Amino acid sequence: MIAIGGFSPLKGFLERADYETVVEDMRLSSGLPWSIPVTLSVDEEIADSLKEGNWIRLNDPEGNFIGVLELTQKYHYNKTHEARNVYGTEESKHPGVKVVYEQGAVNLAGPVWLLQRDDHPLFPKYQIDPAVSRQSFKDRGWKTIVGFQTRNPIHRAHEYIQKCALEVVDGLFLHPLVGATKSDDIPADVRMRCYEIMMEKYFPQDRVILAINPSAMRYAGPREAIFHALVRKNYGCTHFIVGRDHAGVGDYYGTYDAQYIFDEFKPEELGIVPMKFEHAFYCTRTQQMATTKTSPSLKEERIHLSGTKVREMLRKGELPPPQFSRPEVAAELIKAMQN
């Protein structure tokens, strides 16, 4: 993500000065907005064996040589301070905090370079780097493009919000995250198949591009919403959808905190416009999808199922109502759940 420009203006793992201002103020030391530390943490022992000024070989998890780090700094950092500031909690059961607590004690910093890459093992067709997506938007004559982040299977509420946003821009960039997620999230390949089904039948292909975001989830809620938006700006998006509890987990963040946080930056600093949506559902009174903002309906006129309820239905092989999920998508999820 760093080397392909997905994390621009970063050119490498954060040096101490940037790390500190990011954790403290959501800004790089230059003042540019940046809300999530991007660090390479290793154990003391490894750190001791490396010299500042050295070139370090970077491997993928299988041990293949994929990149080079020019080590400019190594430094200790305060894990609970990072947890508290970035995730708003010091609890180790928070999946993002857990990763921080489990990683090494020393951050290695410096610019990175990527070697010639193999295709993505699972989604080669959807591996579209920022330079390519930007060119693609240009080729299609799109001036305004809205990005959509997701780590969940698509249901009608997502589709509604995506299409609403698309109505007022030129193109939609569906950008599901397929990097590491917590173990109880639906696997990326299942989610991508659901999106393929939607692209075939329910989306106009000349207005929508499906691509993968290879990053890991942090579950940092508001701060990650800013991060997700900046990443999509790098992919060429001019707008970014922020729904309820964006990048949230458990009860750590207020339902709309990830929308409010955009007010802490000047629009021109971020360079991408957040499109904020409330809770969406099917409204039986108006017989259409709506949100709490556009529907005059009473609670009992709203078709909404909890995640728990839906998972239960799918596990039993039951289709949720078509107002909640497209039947073809639900069928795909049932198949995956029963395997």
Next chain:
Amino acid sequence: MIAIGGFSPLKGFLERADYETVVEDMRLSSGLPWSIPVTLSVDEEIADSLKEGNWIRLNDPEGNFIGVLELTQKYHYNKTHEARNVYGTEESKHPGVKVVYEQGAVNLAGPVWLLQRDDHPLFPKYQIDPAVSRQSFKDRGWKTIVGFQTRNPIHRAHEYIQKCALEVVDGLFLHPLVGATKSDDIPADVRMRCYEIMMEKYFPQDRVILAINPSAMRYAGPREAIFHALVRKNYGCTHFIVGRDHAGVGDYYGTYDAQYIFDEFKPEELGIVPMKFEHAFYCTRTQQMATTKTSPSLKEERIHLSGTKVREMLRKGELPPPQFSRPEVAAELIKAMQN
């Protein structure tokens, strides 16, 4: 409209310099965007009887004293030139051009003042002046407000576009035009009753304000779209919906000309953001409202009725399909047509 600030920055009927730059360049002589001449035209004989520098009494059509004009200028103008530039045609069968051809040969110019007004004879409840709507938006905490102009009864396509727009702003300002329209348009009182029905059952009242725009229609298509947007900015709107063939009539304008014209101005010059929507309809494939931009459907999967067809059905007392019009609205239109 001038005196209540609806046509700000105008303070009166256009003087010659402003009139000429408006007709020629869609700008006042100061350079500010203004696309439609706002003039008071009288016959030569009347003009001759009035002296520049005089105060002129202004009457409403019933002869009641309603305002004062400080006559600063009187000047002849070129009607065919105005017709060609503002309406894009010199044909007298164009309803806007017809009005120009039928009005007096001399424009009276100068600032105007309004006397204490009576309530609007038909819609006192919905007569909300710009200062009041702006205060009302503020009181509700709305920072972004989208305005909707219409001279037609509301059907599902309008509702869809209005709600789409509302999803991404704080509030919706429904602002039907109730001034003079051409004789075959549906009368304002019928249209307002349709909107009242919608407000009662289909719109969330805490997010939508219904008010009248007392102006006359010009049917000037693209130029009138700019004008309509500027007027809504004066009412406090930050966004303005521009659909297909906005303010059009017959075949005088291209379907999306009223959207393209916004590109001729810098966004900061206009100070209000156009939200452009394509042709909306019910899509049987996705079982929801959509536009050509968000629907992958084939033509035969779209429920759309021509205006002629709908009028024919209503005259016969037949309800159009609920995907085209809310049944309560259609019933109101049938009642009006059969009277």
